[in-house]
Amino acid sequence: MTVETSESPAGIRFEADEKPPASLSAGLGLQLAILTIAGIVFTPAIVVRAAGGSEAYLSWAVFAAVAISGLTTILQAVRVGRFGAGYVLLMGTSGAFIAVCIAAIAKAGPAMLATLVVISSFFQFALAGRLRWFRRILTPAVSGTVIMLIAVTVMPIVFKTMNEVPEGSPASAGPLSALVTILIIAGIALKANGPLRLWAPVIGIVVGTVFASVLGLYDAQRVSEAAWVGLPQGSWPGLDLGFGGVFWALLPAFIFVTLIGAVETIGDSVAIQRVSWRRPRAVDYRAVQGALSADGVGNLLSGLAGTVPNTTYSTSIAATELTGVAARIVGIAAGIVFLILAFLPKALALILAIPAPVVGAYVTVLIAMLFVIGMKIVIQDGVDYRKGLIVGIAFWVGVGFQNELIFPSVTSGFAGGLLNNGMTAGGLVAIIMTAFVELTAPRRSSMTSLLDPSALPKIREFLAGHIERSSLDPSMTTRLEAAAEETLLTLHESDARSADSGPRHLQITAYAEGGAVVLEFVAAANEDNLQDQIALLGERSSGGAPAEDGFSLRILEHLASSIRHQQFHDTDVITLKVKGPGDSPILST
Secondary structure, eight states, X not given: OEXXXXXXXXXXXXXXXXXXXXXXHHHHHHHHHHHHHHHHHHHHHHXXXXXXXXXXXXXXXXXXXXHHHHHHHHHHHHOBTTBSOSSOOOEEEOGGGHHHHHHHHHHHOHHHHHHHHHHHHHHHHHHHHTGGGGTTTSOHHHHHHHHHHHHHHHHHHHHHHTTOOOTTSOTTHHHHHHHHHHHHHHHHHHHOOTHHHHTHHHHHHHHHHHHHHHTTOOOHHHHHHSOSSOOOSSOOOOOOOOOOHHHHHHHHHHHHHHHXXXXXXXXXXXXXXXXXXXXXXXXXHHHHHHHHHHHHHHHHHHHHHTSOOEEEOTHHHHHHHHHOBOOHHHHHHHHHHHHHHHTOHHHHHHHHTSOHHHHHHHHHHHHHHHHHHHHHHHHHTOOOHHHHHHHHHHHHHHHHHHTTOXXXXXXXXXXXXXXGSHHHHHHHHHHHHHHHHHHTSOOOEEEEEESSGGGHHHHHHHHHHHHHHTTOOTTHHHHHHHHHHHHHHHHHHHHHHXXXXXXXXXXXXXXXXXXXXXXXXXXEOOSOOHHHHHHHHHHHHHTTOOOOSOHHHHHXXXXXXXXXXXXXXXXXXXXXXXXXXXXOOOOBO
16 A cells, blocks of 8 residues: 655754754855855846846845845745745745746836736735645646756756856866866765765855865955945836736736746645655645745735745755755744845855856756656656656656757747746646646546544445446445545544534545546545554554554555545545555555
8 A cells, every 4th residue: 555655865864843053053044045145136137137127126126036035935934824834945036937027127117027926926825725726737746847847947057157257267167166066065965974964065165166266266356346235226116007918918928937936836845845854744735835825925025026026946955955954943044144145235246256167066966956856756646657648748848948949930939938948838738738637537426425424324325326337346345435434434533633623524536547446535624644644553563563543544554555645724635546355555655
């Protein structure tokens, strides 16, 4: 029997809810902020300069982007109500919006960009609140594919930066500096244990920067000319509330890119959970909803401030796996550093002066690890031929569009060059193919009842009718009834332990899939996670301790070939796959 949980890395030193020493937390927060601040600054710089914006507006856009990234990074870590993931998820400007943001500023100015970002942010709030409705479309296979395509989108840019050297410097200076940085980071990460491994990225960047400085690559003039403390030269651009033709022409593109960014955030929030705990845990989709809501807050603030939208940065996932520190306090520390840096031009200049080959080498290590994390998300969800086809086609379509190899004369101008981004193109293909599979799936039967053992006769009648209508083997009836009964009893036991004793309604859906029957139970939310309970039972059994409790769980473990428990705000979704009596279940976490 497959209990669909995540695989936790063996090298976790501090879990999400643990508190490492203050010096370590501050150091790692500073490290993450330093290593991502360049990306936060470069995106608005690319947008404003390509659109012909003024230097004053660029100054304001960079200041606002860094400050908002700090606020939302803290929000992601502390999780205020339903806003925030409760994990180390750095926020920063989104490269996926570059094309549409350039079009908005070039056609109607910064105020139009601000309005479009504000309006599109509300679609992200709506998606976060109704994520359960899209659970069959925005699957782990889709999220994992988008994460892998981040590497496809980013790495060509990163590779180019390794060759960027000032005029008069030797051509070999860039590749040599990058090589030294990669060798230091990889060597320490592969061989070192304990605290030294935590500082592998910082040590690599410091050594690489010193080496690059010897070769004349460090821009000391940028640092000397920058002010120590200051505010941006520009001011708030305001909002364009005319809602003219440009607004309606660009709004669909902004909404679509917001959706793609949301898929990336879903993938990031799933991935960070997989690398933040020592013991495998089921993915908490309430944290995913919180990450999406915080992302929406970031976009709303970005629009109100008149700068480019932001999103979660996958860098924090790879850095968490590399360092083994997933404590939330690290995210808070990184957010505080962002806020401080927004008002320190000298500090920003010091960071931005790090030679491009050194930054590119570090990002290469992180993106390589991120690509593997995306693969794990796809594989751990289970890969049948349908998912394999979706992932394979979507990935290579993304590669083709990113490299302008697929009908470039036709697609390059579509929606302002929207499909020139491999993550956007591949993500769209994955979503469309997944939606097609769902729309053409076998007919589903559904019923509703109270979540109470008294509903068992009605459930048995429903299952028997489904077996008959679907022309399935009648011998499966008993097995399905037993699986449904044990799930109902387990949910009812959780109700009995809950302080809220009010009645809950239950919806059961049944459909055939590859010779098996899938049962989906949808009920009001409860704190207990069925996957985690079964995984815990497995640990107790392997430890030799007798388990007198959890009798229903053990029966369910035997009956179902896979179990997934998705917990959303206000809703639990438990999905069981029940095979015929001749299939022998295999336990795997």
